[in-house]
Amino acid sequence: MPPIWKAAEVVPVPKVSPPMSIQNDLLSMSLHPTLVKMSESFVGRWLPSFLEPKLDHNHFGKRKCRSPTHTITSVLHTWMSCLDSGGSVSTVFVGFRKAFDLVNHNILHDKLKKYCIPDFLFMWFGSSLSYRKQRVSANQFISSWKELSGAMPQGSWLSPLSFSASEVTTIWRYTNVYIIIIIIIFSTD
Numbered sequence: 001m002p003p004i005w006k007a008a009e010v011v012p013v014p015k016v017s018p019p020m021s022i023q024n025d026l027l028s029m030s031l032h033p034t035l036v037k038m039s040e041s042f043v044g045r046w047l048p049s050f051l052e053p054k055l056d057h058n059h060f061g062k063r064k065c066r067s068p069t070h071t072i073t074s075v076l077h078t079w080m081s082c083l084d085s086g087g088s089v090s091t092v093f094v095g096f097r098k099a100f101d102l103v104n105h106n107i108l109h110d111k112l113k114k115y116c117i118p119d120f121l122f123m124w125f126g127s128s129l130s131y132r133k134q135r136v137s138a139n140q141f142i143s144s145w146k147e148l149s150g151a152m153p154q155g156s157w158l159s160p161l162s163f164s165a166s167e168v169t170t171i172w173r174y175t176n177v178y179i180i181i182i183i184i185i186f187s188t189d
Contacts, residue, residue, distance in 0.1 A: 006128065007033075010028050010031075010136045011031060012138050015027055030156075040128075103162055131147065134146060
């Protein structure tokens with residue numbers, strides 16, 4: 001992937017008007033070249049066919065024919081089954097505000113290798129994540145370029161799928177809303 005395709009301009013977008021707090025009232029939006037978005041959409045159509053059979057069945061975000069409703073139904077079914085059999089359920093809800101910032105490229109690389117995706121997709125993915133850089137543009141001010149060492153590009157077509165593929169644990173999750181639900185089931189036996 002050409003280096004110019006891996007450069008993003010980050011602009012602040014207000015969540016409320018007028019914004020009072022930089023941390024709470026602004027979203028950072030990464031602007032990527034159009035050709036990057038197009039290439040991601042092509043890869044995004046190929047990749048699921050290789051990943052789908054290998055992804056955890058309890059993952060519902062950014063997958064065909066799955067929604068938050070499916071997540072809730074699956075979780076409730078598991079709870080009810082446990083309670084019906086005399087067990088008890090303890091639940092911990094954990095929310096990640098910046099879930100895609102937590103994607104470890106090494107884990108993602110190893111998982112994609114294990115999933116046996118075709119070499120050309122594997123190499124494209126590696127190239128697209130390496131040597132990324134960004135700068136911030138606000139009003140008339142533009143920062144210098146900064147090389148990124150991890151995470152997924154904000155606004156990337158493949159970020160949710162990459163987050164799913166790099167997950168280490170088996171959990172109910174719907175990444176589109178950045179919520180991970182951990183279910184701990186205790187049996188009375």
